Amino acid sequence: xxxxxxxxxxxxxxxxxxxxxxxxxxxxxxxxxxxxxxxxxxxxxxxxxxxxxxxxxxxxxxxxxxxxxxxxxxxxxxxxxxxxxxxxxxxxxxxxxxxxxxxxxxxxxxxxxxxxxxxxxxxxxxxxxxxxxxxxxxxxxxxxxxxxxxxxxxxxxxxxxxxxxxxxxxxxxxxxxxxxxxxxxxxxxxxxxx
Amino acid sequence: xxxxxxxxxxxxxxxxxxxxxxxxxxxxxxxxxxxxxxxxxxxxxxxxxxxxxxxxxxxxxxxxxxxxxxxxxxxxxxxxxxxxxxxxxxxxxxxxxxxxxxxxxxxxxxxxxxxxxxxxxxxxxxxxxxxxxxxxxxxxxxxxxxxxxxxxxxxxxxxxxxxxxxxxxxxxxxxxxxxxxxxxxxxxxxxxxxxxxxxxxxxxxxxxxxxxxxxx
Numbered sequence: 001x002x003x004x005x006x007x008x009x010x011x012x013x014x015x016x017x018x019x020x021x022x023x024x025x026x027x028x029x030x031x032x033x034x035x036x037x038x039x040x041x042x043x044x045x046x047x048x049x050x051x052x053x054x055x056x057x058x059x060x061x062x063x064x065x066x067x068x069x070x071x072x073x074x075x076x077x078x079x080x081x082x083x084x085x086x087x088x089x090x091x092x093x094x095x096x097x098x099x100x101x102x103x104x105x106x107x108x109x110x111x112x113x114x115x116x117x118x119x120x121x122x123x124x125x126x127x128x129x130x131x132x133x134x135x136x137x138x139x140x141x142x143x144x145x146x147x148x149x150x151x152x153x154x155x156x157x158x159x160x161x162x163x164x165x166x167x168x169x170x171x172x173x174x175x176x177x178x179x180x181x182x183x184x185x186x187x188x189x190x191x192x193x194x
Numbered sequence: 195x196x197x198x199x200x201x202x203x204x205x206x207x208x209x210x211x212x213x214x215x216x217x218x219x220x221x222x223x224x225x226x227x228x229x230x231x232x233x234x235x236x237x238x239x240x241x242x243x244x245x246x247x248x249x250x251x252x253x254x255x256x257x258x259x260x261x262x263x264x265x266x267x268x269x270x271x272x273x274x275x276x277x278x279x280x281x282x283x284x285x286x287x288x289x290x291x292x293x294x295x296x297x298x299x300x301x302x303x304x305x306x307x308x309x310x311x312x313x314x315x316x317x318x319x320x321x322x323x324x325x326x327x328x329x330x331x332x333x334x335x336x337x338x339x340x341x342x343x344x345x346x347x348x349x350x351x352x353x354x355x356x357x358x359x360x361x362x363x364x365x366x367x368x369x370x371x372x373x374x375x376x377x378x379x380x381x382x383x384x385x386x387x388x389x390x391x392x393x394x395x396x397x398x399x400x401x402x403x404x405x406x407x408x409x410x
């Protein structure tokens with residue numbers, strides 16, 4: 001695979017946005033997008049976890065390939081992610097107790113965010129080099145963060161408007177997500193150009 | 195068969211199997227496990243295979259989790275659950291690959307991602323980590339089949355409208371123009387929203403009817 005870095009970045013940030021086009025990290029996308037303040041914090045912590053665990057998994061994958069233990073991939077990757085989340089939690093707790101109090105509830109949830117597991121799986125199956133995987137993980141998690149923030153901004157606005165009671169809640173959020181997703185479909189053309 | 199052997203354990207007001215299948219349907223009621231629900235439902239066949247794969251993982255791993263639940267220290271229980279589920283998923287990954295390569299390619303990355311499906315972990319934490327083995331396995335079976343049912347409902351709408359076929363057979367005449375949007379990502383969001391609206395409408399109507407009867 002000799003994809004250019006710009007192509008990887010654009011592809012995973014806009015064209016194949018993790019949330020709106022490949023449906024990864026849906027639970028937190030629907031659940032935590034109610035408020036802008038929680039949305040961007042969650043987005044940034046997911047970005048951090050994805051980038052760190054992606055680099056760690058890249059090195060671990062070298063070991064797995066060396067000892068012909070590829071069948072352990074899923075188990076090893078999820079353990080790495082769980083450990084990264086735990087480390088992030090300890091790091092934030094020690095360095096910024098105020099931030100920890102605000103993020104506390106969401107941090108353990110990152111482990112069960114499929115976007116986090118998908119990045120190491122995709123980078124292995126596409127055979128990215130270390131630099132390529134790092135760019136890929138930053139772009140993919142940045143796309144996740146952007147989608148979360150966008151939806152939270154729309155939802156904050158729509159709180160004030162008069163919506164049919166029947167549609168309030170998840171159904172409304174899904175319709176908003178559908179509209180956002182349609183907007184992101186417009187980026188599909190960029191894939192052919194580059 | 196399981197029910198005949200263990201009639202004593204099923205004492206809760208709703209049967210753990212039926213609970214997951216309908217009353218607390220993982221997709222329509224609890225809104226969990228959204229990633230595969232939206233991603234793999236562009237055809238009925240994929241939806242059914244994904245539902246069955248998830249069911250298998252849930253039944254197998256919940257049996258195991260429940261069997262060793264008293265040995266797991268409380269602090270590391272989530273990590274242990276995930277490791278056990280990951281073993282189940284690895285088995286399914288190879289199983290699907292052995293049974294049908296086209297299905298394996300269609301489901302793609304979403305089979306390994308059953309590990310981080312919020313549904314599997316949520317039920318492990320809420321049910322299998324506390325209940326006896328048979329009950330947990332029944333809960334896994336009910337939740338898994340309920341998940342498969344919901345996926346099939348969604349897949350039906352998307353395949354019929356988006357491709358004009360059902361399980362690969364054409365439904366409409368040759369003059370039908372497929373509504374491609376339903377096969378694309380936005381269609382997933384829209385069709386799930388429509389199903390949720392439909393259930394909310396039915397619930398509201400039932401409540402209104404009950405209220406009208408009570409006043410009479």
